[in-house]
Amino acid sequence: xxxxxxxxxxxxxxxxxxxxxxxxxxxxxxxxxxxxxxxxxxxxxxxxxxxxxxxxxxxxxxxxxxxxxxxxxxxxxxxxxxxxxxxxxxxxxxxxxxxxxxxxxxxxxxxxxxxxxxxxxxxxxxxxxxxxxxxxxxxxxxxxxxxxxxxxxxxxxxxxxxxxxxxxxxxxxxxxxxxxxxxxxxxxxxxxxxxxxxx
Amino acid sequence: xxxxxxxxxxxxxxxxxxxxxxxxxxxxxxxxxxxxxxxxxxxxxxxxxxxxxxxxxxxxxxxxxxxxxxxxxxxxxxxxxxxxxxxxxxxxxxxxxxxxxxxxxxxxxxxxxxxxxxxxxxxxxxxxxxxxxxxxxxxxxxxxxxxxxxxxxxxxxxxxxxxxxxxxxxxxxxxxxxxxxxxxxxxxxxxxxxxxxxxxxxxxxxxxxxxxxxxxxxxxxxxxxxxxxxxxxxxxxxxxxxxxxxxxxxxxxxxxxxxxxxxxxxxxxxxxxxxxxxxxxxxxxxxxxxxxxxxxxxxxxxxxxxxxxxxxxxxxxxxxxxxxxxxxxxxxxxxxxxxxxxxxxxxxxxxxxxxxxxxxxxxxxxxxxxxxxxxxxxxxxxxxxxxxxxx
Numbered sequence: 001x002x003x004x005x006x007x008x009x010x011x012x013x014x015x016x017x018x019x020x021x022x023x024x025x026x027x028x029x030x031x032x033x034x035x036x037x038x039x040x041x042x043x044x045x046x047x048x049x050x051x052x053x054x055x056x057x058x059x060x061x062x063x064x065x066x067x068x069x070x071x072x073x074x075x076x077x078x079x080x081x082x083x084x085x086x087x088x089x090x091x092x093x094x095x096x097x098x099x100x101x102x103x104x105x106x107x108x109x110x111x112x113x114x115x116x117x118x119x120x121x122x123x124x125x126x127x128x129x130x131x132x133x134x135x136x137x138x139x140x141x142x143x144x145x146x147x148x149x150x151x152x153x154x155x156x157x158x159x160x161x162x163x164x165x166x167x168x169x170x171x172x173x174x175x176x177x178x179x180x181x182x183x184x185x186x187x188x189x190x191x192x193x194x195x196x197x198x199x
Numbered sequence: 200x201x202x203x204x205x206x207x208x209x210x211x212x213x214x215x216x217x218x219x220x221x222x223x224x225x226x227x228x229x230x231x232x233x234x235x236x237x238x239x240x241x242x243x244x245x246x247x248x249x250x251x252x253x254x255x256x257x258x259x260x261x262x263x264x265x266x267x268x269x270x271x272x273x274x275x276x277x278x279x280x281x282x283x284x285x286x287x288x289x290x291x292x293x294x295x296x297x298x299x300x301x302x303x304x305x306x307x308x309x310x311x312x313x314x315x316x317x318x319x320x321x322x323x324x325x326x327x328x329x330x331x332x333x334x335x336x337x338x339x340x341x342x343x344x345x346x347x348x349x350x351x352x353x354x355x356x357x358x359x360x361x362x363x364x365x366x367x368x369x370x371x372x373x374x375x376x377x378x379x380x381x382x383x384x385x386x387x388x389x390x391x392x393x394x395x396x397x398x399x400x401x402x403x404x405x406x407x408x409x410x411x412x413x414x415x416x417x418x419x420x421x422x423x424x425x426x427x428x429x430x431x432x433x434x435x436x437x438x439x440x441x442x443x444x445x446x447x448x449x450x451x452x453x454x455x456x457x458x459x460x461x462x463x464x465x466x467x468x469x470x471x472x473x474x475x476x477x478x479x480x481x482x483x484x485x486x487x488x489x490x491x492x493x494x495x496x497x498x499x500x501x502x503x504x505x506x507x508x509x510x511x512x513x514x515x516x517x518x519x520x521x522x523x524x525x526x527x528x529x530x531x532x533x534x535x536x537x538x539x540x541x542x543x544x545x546x547x548x549x550x551x552x553x554x555x556x557x558x559x560x561x562x563x564x565x566x567x568x569x570x571x572x573x574x575x576x577x578x579x580x581x582x583x584x585x586x587x588x589x590x
Contacts, residue, residue, distance in 0.1 A: 039550070047555055054522065054552045055574040057582020061541055061553035071542040 001027050004169055004191060008081060008107055011165060011195050012038065016078035019043070019102065021065045021095075022085045026053030033058065043068055066090045069098035077103040084191070086110040087143040093155065100161060100198050109193040112168065114148030114186040133171055133190050149186040156196060165195040211259070211266075211295070211302025212236065214343050220297065220336050226326040229311065233340045234302025235259050235294035238278060239286035241346070246589060248346045249284060249580075250337065250373075251293040252354030252361035255493055256426075256485055258301035261293040262286070267301075267484050273566060276573075283577035289350065296361075297336040298328045298492040306488035307412075322488050323409030330357070330500045334364045338372070348372055350589075351580060355379035355565040356532065357493070360500045363540075366521070367502055367513045375520040375583040377576065380529055380565045382536035383510055383543065384501035389531060392432055393494040396425030400487050409488055422487045423478030430477045435528040435561030443470040510543035520586070521551040522579040524572065526564040552579060 001009070005028050012018060014036040020029050023042025026049070032038035042060035044050045053060040061068070065082060066089050080103035082095065087110050089095045099106040111133045121129035128138040136143070147155075149168065156163055167179070168189025179185070185192070211234035219229020236259045241248060251261055251274070262278040264271060278284045278291055295303035306325040309318060341349060352365045352373050359381025366376045385393075400406055403421030411417055431439075446469040503510040521544050525537035534555045541553035556572045558564045565572065 041550065047557065050552075051554050051556070051571050051575055054554050054582075055571075055578030057578050057585055059520065059550050059552045059582075061545065061551055062538075062555055063541075063553070068542070068545070071545045073546055073548050076548045 001031055003172055004109060004193060005031075005083070007167060007169065007193055008083065008109070009036070011105075011107055012036065012079050014038065017076070018079045018081065019072070019077045020081045020083070021069070021099070022083055023049075023053060023058075023060055024083075025049050026056055026058040026060060028081070028083070029053075029058055029060070030056065064089075065095045065098075069095065069102060072098075072102045074101055075104065079103055079105045079107055081107045083109050084111065087113075087146045089145065092145045092147075093159070096155070096161070096196075097159065100196065104197060105164070106161075106196045107194070108152075108196065109191055110147065110152070111143075112149050112186065112189050112192045113146040114150060115190055116187045119187075149182060149189060149192045152192065152194065153182065156194075160199045161196040162199055163194060164197055167193040169193060213302050214340055216336075216339050216343075220332060220339065222326055222332045222335075223329045224327050226312075228297075228304065228326055231297065231304045231336060231339075232302065232308070233294050233297070233304070233336050234299075235292060235340060236261065236263065237293075237344075238262050238291040239289055241290040241344070245346050246348065246350060246587075247288065248290045248292060248341070248344075248349050250341060250349050250352045250365075251278065251284070251291060252337070252352065252358035252365075253293060253296065254354070254356035254358045255429075255497065256481070257358070258299065259293045259295045260301075262291070268480075276568065277576065283573045284353065284580065285577075289580075292341065292344070294337055294340050296333045296357075296493065298325070298333065298489060298496060300486035300489040303336070305486070306409075306492050307486045320412055322412070323491070325488065325492055328492060328496050330360045330364050330496055331368060333496065334361050334368055337361070337365075338369060341372075348374070350587075351375040351377065351583065353377040353379070353576075354381075356381055356562065357497055359532075360385075360497065363502055364500075366517065366519050367505075370514075370517050370519055373519060374587055375522070375579070377522045377524065377579065378537075378540065379524045380526055380532050380562055382532050383540045384503060385497050385499075386536070390498045392429065392531075393498055395428055397491055397494060399424040399428070400490060406487060409491075411487065417482060418487045419479075419482045422482045422485065422490060423475075425490060426481040426485075427474040427478040430474060432531045433561060433563040435530065435559055437528060437559035438561050438563075439470060441559065443468065443473060448472050510540070511546040514544055514547040514549055517547060517549050519549070520583055521549055522575070523551060523553045524565070524575060525555045526560070526562070526569075526572075527555055527557045528559050529562040529564065531562040 018040040020042045023044045029040035029042045032040035043063045045064045050062045080099040118129040168185035169191045171190045213232045213234040217230045219231045261274045262272040280287045295301040298305045306321045354362045359378040362376045362378040400421040403418035405416045406418035447466045506513040523541045525534040544551040
């Protein structure tokens with residue numbers, strides 16, 4: 001399991017109901033189900049990964065964040081998780097709204113577009129930055145809604161979500177030591193991880 | 200023997216229910232026989248039983264040589280020792296549907312409503328049946344085997360309709376269901392195809408108003424045409440092209456020169472030959488009035504209709520685990536129908552998995568070699584067993 005997935009798992013209470021949007025090969029929900037006694041379910045767009053998950057006995061449906069969340073009833077999960085995908089959905093604000101309609105908590109991770117390398121490359125090179133995290137050219141990238149940690153916090157404030165916990169982590173999921181300062185986290189954090197709840 | 204002579208066999212193993220079944224139409228059909236097969240051993244706790252529901256023209260011979268046709272069981276590749284539905288682990292039951300013609304009570308059974316001449320068969324006087332009536336009869340069978348709760352109910356196509364009906368009518372009776380290549384209601388297009396089949400049968404002079412047995416004939420041409428047409432809907436354009444393309448077969452009246460065929464139907468396309476074979480072999484094992492009864496039951500199938508037109512309330516509060524499977528090239532029960540079902544189940548907060556298997560084999564793919572499908576069936580059932588704490 002990736003380190004950032006472990007950080008997500010640590011945010012989740014045992015024996016709760018969890019919906020993982022973009023559940024991939026089912027690693028996180030498999031862990032939550034088998035190790036933490038959670039009722040963990042997934043939504044995944046890649047059919048090969050859906051099949052692999054179901055073949056491992058995990059409840060996963062074929063679907064995506066933009067089109068399928070509307071079909072889940074209010075408050076049907078304790079946690080709704082969206083890993084490294086917010087920047088690639090069609091309507092991030094609506095997806096967040098749906099997540100906090102369906103779940104008591106939303107756990108969201110995304111790559112931080114405020115990272116110093118991106119800022120520097122755009123400033124000095126004048127071209128769309130390419131880094132290890134942002135590695136597809138602008139004309140091919142699925143990441144149509146990049147945002148910074150500060151942008152995300154602003155949206156949470158605007159829509160009235162309470163940030164219970166937040167972490168900036170580097171690409172491998174190691175916790176970055178920018179816990180105290182959002183400014184520094186926004187400059188040095190490659191990935192951001194948030195635990196939100198409704199007001 | 201004439202090639203359209205129906206094959207007959209003595210007795211199919213069956214259970215008899217003298218009290219009969221109360222049908223949706225209000226009639227109590229009694230007595231009722233339900234022919235069935237079982238595989239594997241029922242555990243002492245009676246917690247390992249899987250009911251398999253067969254498709255329209257299938258029957259209970261799911262994993263053994265068919266006593267009439269001599270062909271392998273229709274799902275032998277799925278059901279058996281070590282197979283995805285592993286009979287070393289599970290006790291598998293499959294019964295011929297009510298209204299069928301492989302030993303269960305149907306239009307070919309003797310009439311029991313006190314009308315008609317002694318020894319007369321039901322024929323078209325057989326009461327109209329529904330998918331739920333079929334499920335009621337299966338429920339009686341399961342109960343008579345001493346099973347209080349099934350491990351799972353699994354089936355494809357019309358079998359999938361029965362699976363959904365089980366989940367709605369007896370939600371406490373199983374841990375899990377697998378509706379495969381099916382839909383929560385029969386579409387207008389599917390009703391249309393069924394109607395063409397029925398009209399072909401009824402238009403055959405040998406159908407004789409449904410009383411063909413009196414003249415010792417069967418409406419073979421009509422039934423064969425119905426089967427040929429239906430068979431096309433079970434395949435896909437890609438599958439037909441891959442299997443047959445435009446290849447031709449020399450007909451008996453062929454005398455082809457360089458100018459082309461000398462007679463319009465001297466040579467035939469391979470695909471025509473294939474369909475004719477499918478049609479002619481079908482009429483020997485299937486009863487025309489059963490065809491009419493069962494297609495009508497499928498047409499009436501609409502889970503939502505019994506719940507004020509809404510699908511989700513039908514599954515409200517269900518604790519059953521669902522695994523919905525569709526096939527990408529199936530245009531008879533397309534993925535869109537399966538997605539509608541999966542979304543309704545999500546709305547009901549049901550535990551649901553939904554997989555679309557990528558294949559060019561059309562609706563029939565659920566009967567054919569599809570390794571991803573096999574893995575899905577095996578994995579889902581293992582997951583259910585793990586969740587239920589079954590070894």
